[in-house]
Amino acid sequence: MTNKAAILVAGGRGTRMCGPIAKQYLPVAGQPVLMRTLSVFYQVDSSIDLILVLPESDFSYWEELCAEYKFTIPHRLVTGGNSRFQSVRNGLSSLDSETKLVAIHDGVRPFVSQKVIEESFEVAERAGSAIAVIALKDSIRKLKDDGKSFYEERQYYRLVQTPQTFQVEKIKKAFAVTELQQFTDDATVYENQGWQVTLISGNSENIKITTPEDMDYAEFIAAKQLADR
Template sequence: MGKLGVIIVAAGKGSRMGTAESKQYLQLGQKPILVHTLQLFQNIHEVNEIILVVGGNDVERCTGYVQSFALSKVTHVLAGGAERQDSVRRGLEALEQDTDWVLVHDGVRPFVSREHVFDCLSKAKEQDAAVLAVPVKDTIKVVDSAKRIQSTPDRRSLWAIQTPQAFRLSLLREAHQRALQDDFMGTDDAMLVERIGTTVHVVEGDYYNIKITTPEDLPWAEWILQNVRGEEQQ
């Protein structure tokens, strides 16, 4: 099996939510969104440790969550960097040295199913790198800065990438180190791995694994919690 570490990234300000509070700390049911996410991985037996990366001003609050919600697998609560990539790199540096596999997951995705977490990890163990994703439902247009349509890619080739993203730890560390050396900033961890020549495989997830980023997401999240992915359904 090898040791499995999880990096939960929750350092974002969440300006699109339009609230004074960052989105990961908004209440969902009776708990902050972030706590739902942490508990999901806390309850997966195969996870050895969780590294939580948050905004510098939120370290104390999140350390409190770890204690009050008995999140015993959270070994570090770290202040994130300027960009998500910097935050993930800090998480990678904190993982125990004998860790073999790592999952990187968004703190505001509390509804990924355990089955899909394992599917993604299993594919990474075969291929070194795998990400959860779903086929795009809508027609996508490439649009220029003047809002003029430039092209229409074939929808059958388009997938919306989710998290977790699963990697052999040594591979992801190398990808991050190379990006740092080259001053390259990617949009996700898979992009950094692709960039050093490793093929990343897609594992199909589902549309309930939403990223809670705008006010419209909250009622939908409450519905998923009540009907699909609450703790009693996991």
């Protein structure tokens, strides 16, 4: 049995994509987004326990897609919850008792690099957590309630990505609480226990596909990756 798992969360309905099909099932360069994401983790380590969290009503559609695209990478389906927090908790509850490390990843981030995934497991094993982040390129301003804004030093800020990888014992304890509004990602749930998260460098191509414009950029990234091979 492997001691590593990856929970890919894809419980959303994709309303911002303004289309009839949720974003996680849309094809990018001929392959649905979720299949691309699963493939990256499988390429890192074929023994990783891959868990895909979906709305239960989507299970049959996903199985049809797998048959249509002849997608055979081993993975398990877990029913999503009413929020990302609940979906992740469902995924954590499904882990094998032997699993020691788990990467939690947005299913609609298909361009995470293998290097980031590998480092996330290595750092989490040593430090307890590993959160992928990237530096800001643009200047930023902080808005106040009165409409005024103030300059902020961007060097002190990071954009947070996934995967967010943890020692299973710790992240399960962190999720065994009542869901709070400030839980915007898994790192904030972990921090709620009083633990400091460890940051690692993410990769800039690791976009979260949310809007039609993101799909256009995703096609560009996929084409560039193919050309670079």
